[in-house]
């Protein structure tokens with residue numbers, strides 16, 4: 375991961391990133407998240423899954439939906455803002471889904487393990503496919 379290494383050096387992230395095993399902060403069905411420091415994580419997984427994750431999160435970000443931003447991505451890895459992993463209260467998942475829907479997206483696989491706390495708000499750190507929905511101006515997505 376030469377680009378990831380360049381990022382680590384440029385940001386003066388701890389050398390342990392190169393030298394020692396990184397701390398694992400999360401494991402999903404396909405991806406493993408490692409702490410680079412308090413601010414950023416490195417995620418590693420099957421290249422197609424990583425590529426999809428990066429693409430979806432960037433798309434949501436462009437539409438103003440709260441996400442943990444993907445900073446850099448490559449073949450089978452990405453670097454992402456690190457969230458706090460707190461207990462996600464009831465209603466947060468639905469709320470984020472509604473925010474996305476209001477901006478035209480139905481977010482699949484939005485569950486507690488895919489939500490984190492970042493800069494004072496709940497954000498999506500991972501999701502499934504994005505369904506395009508017409509916004510409220512057009513046919514209402516759920517009510518239609």
Ligand SMILES: Nc1ncnc2c1ncn2[C@@H]1O[C@H](COP(=O)(O)OP(=O)(O)OP(=O)(O)O)[C@@H](O)[C@H]1O
Nearest residue numbers: 400401402403404405407442455456457487499500
């Ligand atoms: N940016 C992040 N900040 C903090 N923790 C994270 C971050 N990204 C992932 N994690 C942790 O790592 C776990 C797995 O990451 P992610 O959801 O991206 O992988 P996954 O394999 O798609 O998971 P699943 O398939 O179970 O949804 C998350 O549930 C979370 O606990």
Ligand SMILES: [Mg+2]
Nearest residue numbers: 402487488500
């Ligand atoms: Mg996940």
